[in-house]
Amino acid sequence: MKKEIIINSNISETRIAILEANKLVELFLERPDNERTVGDIYLGKVVNVVKGMRAAFVNIGQKQDAFLHFSDVGEHFSTISAVIDSTNSRHEGYHLPIDRIKEGQEILVQIIKEPISTKGSRITTQISLPGRFCVLVPDSKLIGVSRKLDNVRERRRLKRIARHVCPENMGIIVRTVAEGKDIRVLKNDITTLVKTWERIQSKLKKQKAPSLVYKDMGMTSSVIRDLFTKDVGKVVVDSRKLYRNITSYLKEVAPNLLDKVELYNKKVPIFDHYNIENEIERSLTRKVWMKSGGYVIFDHTEALVAIDVNSGKFIGQRNHEENALKINLEAAREITRQLRLRDIGGIIVIDFIDMRDEANKKKLFDEFNNELRKDRAQANITQLSEFGLMEMTRERIRPSLLFRFSETCPTCHGIGRVTSKESILTQIERWLRKFRASSRERSIKLVVHREIFNYLTEGFRSKNRKLMWKLWMRIDVAPDDSLDIDEFKVFSKKQNIDITDQFKS
Secondary structure (H helix, E strand, O other), X not given: OOEEEEEEEOOOOEEEEEEEOOEEEEEEEEEOOEOOOOOOEEEXXXXXXXXXXXXXXXXXXXXXXXXXXXXXXXXXXXXHHHHOOOOOOOXXXXXXXXXXXXXXXXXXXXXXXXXXXXXOOEEEOOOOEEOOOEEEEEOOOOEEEOOOOOOHHHHHHHXXXXXXXXXXXXXXXXXXXXXXXXXXXXXXXXXXXXXXXXXXXXXXXXXXXXXXXXXXXXXXXXXXXXXXXXXXXXXXXXXXXXXXXXXXXXXXXXXXXXXXXXXXXXXXXXXXXOOHHHHHHHHOOOEEEOOOOOEEEEEEOOOEEEEEEEOOOOOOOOOHHHHHHHHHHHHHHHHHHHHHHHOOOEEEEEEOOOOOOHHHHHHHHHHHHHHHOOOOOOEEEOOOOOOOEEEEEEOOOOOOHHHHHOOOOOOOOOOOOOOOHHHHHHHHHHHHHHHHHHOOOOEEEEEEOHHHHXXXXXXXXXXXXXXXHHHOOEEEEEEOOOOOOOOEEEEEOOOOEEOHHHHOO
């Protein structure tokens, strides 16, 4: 499958698009005020241990304390004194069982998930340093090879090399891009990572918690390091500075990929040239249309995403079962792509069009499962239920695209709906009745959003005229586009003051 990496850099942000067969499947975004933090290593201080949650909260200097689940600690964890001990970092006296994690301890942690909503970063004590070809795991005996390498003979060869070059008291995971590389290439990569770890140890001796001790690569560099593999046809970038950085990095680690890097210098913006802007806009909509005429709806709640498949404009020539299968299979392909593109994680429930044939249900499950294999994030799915529902979980590392590209609406506050005009009129009439019962004034000025102004004053027998006759008072209505659609203000004509809050419930 043809793969391409397209990079757009401007003053406010850097955007990296991954294309497969000319279709946008992943989008990375980094802004100066919101840099990527996954992979960063901190010296943190335990501030709270909640045994009921089997977790601890660790101050690493961010707005919210980081969340350390005991499953991210392993059987033991190392206090900071173990890390900076140059003689033997595996000394038993420095390793403490989980039930002895206490408040006030300083521990070395690494971010594995970025802060999401009101939740702080998720962290681990199992430190790892990724390189181009290997991942170094300090204080470990792990020797492994990426599961994405299918060739059994190559896996064995790489594992033998890893055992041979692995430093003492450290573990190594060989990455997919190491396929076909010789011992010299892997050894150079590991040597660089070991030097990085030594610098971290030296820095720790001077640091006090909470503090950052290691900053992982930025978004662009990490994408080139992790995703620029031999199956990528080209990398196109519109920034000379980034182009120089990328080519300089590749000269050291993968000179054979240099000819695949291009500098884009056309007048048309790079994302428009590759039709990426339209795909981004499409990925932010609630409804996504499919070629068949069916569509998929995406709805976000705090802990769950609901996805609904609908037949829409699709008119099939066959029976309902075959029509449902056709739409569901197309939806499965579109949903898996949108999950990657929107970076949706957590619990996901998909409502497919009902099918009765068990063979068709299996076809849908297999198709969905096969499409998920293209996704780098870990996911688990269940068979279709009797109601046509498929439940799944997908690894969540950062906030989804929707929350990175948009903010909560100040009018509807995230529900996606606004108060109806009829309900607003009821609120206004209720206010006026309270005012009428408590005041002798008979003339007021009502200021509303322009849409409500048009609604109240339309026609000779307008709703405002009916209100005046009903309450026997004069109401002058004025529009104000700065108000929310469900907001109104009332001014006393006699006193020339805002009296709205005096008669609100």
